[in-house]
Amino acid sequence: MLKYVFFDLDGTLTDPAEGITGSVLYALDKFGIEENKENLLKFIGPPLLDSFRDFYGFDEQKCWKAVEYYRERFGKIGLFENEVYCGIIDVLEALKKKGLRLLVATSKPTFYSKQILDKFGLSPYFEYVSGSDMNEKNSNKATIIKAALDYCKALPEEVLMVGDRFYDIVGAKENGIKSAGVLYGYGSYAELSEAGADYIFETVDDLMQIIGM
Numbered sequence: 001m002l003k004y005v006f007f008d009l010d011g012t013l014t015d016p017a018e019g020i021t022g023s024v025l026y027a028l029d030k031f032g033i034e035e036n037k038e039n040l041l042k043f044i045g046p047p048l049l050d051s052f053r054d055f056y057g058f059d060e061q062k063c064w065k066a067v068e069y070y071r072e073r074f075g076k077i078g079l080f081e082n083e084v085y086c087g088i089i090d091v092l093e094a095l096k097k098k099g100l101r102l103l104v105a106t107s108k109p110t111f112y113s114k115q116i117l118d119k120f121g122l123s124p125y126f127e128y129v130s131g132s133d134m135n136e137k138n139s140n141k142a143t144i145i146k147a148a149l150d151y152c153k154a155l156p157e158e159v160l161m162v163g164d165r166f167y168d169i170v171g172a173k174e175n176g177i178k179s180a181g182v183l184y185g186y187g188s189y190a191e192l193s194e195a196g197a198d199y200i201f202e203t204v205d206d207l208m209q210i211i212g213m
Contacts, residue, residue, distance in 0.1 A: 002213045008163030009106035011185030019081030027069035044167035044186045047139035087204035092125040104129045139173030169195035
């Protein structure tokens, strides 16, 4: 029986596109790289170090410098260039009323995640936030989900992971828990289904189906 629901943050609870893409643009500009914001939506989901390495071929030292530049803007401005998806509050209230325990499992640093949850009134719904460290350690999604599992001491069959990218789905599988992909975020149906999502929800309202699980 389902007792716990783990939620990804970016692309699942909130739409962070403006803040993330603006901060990536800021960082890339420091290296003389011009880019279109639309091409930077791929930064939503994976750890920053991985993104700068995979998308721009930066070596480790350059990746860290890019993260440093990114945070110059994100920590002051980009953090709150964010928006809670319409209907998410209703879903969280319904799940809590059902007696389900809610946690956040995100690759974003816990330091930033808690500020975002506080700013947008989401903190009261979640009993624990499992995120990465500011040094980008433990940013792998499987590791983050494992930390959330360790916190609540849940059995795998009692947990559902909800997220919008394949990282969420694969991370859940590596921990032996079921997963639900959402299509209103930044992942596609093909991405989520190929990753092996147990459920795929098209809209925020569809998340209400969790109550019947």
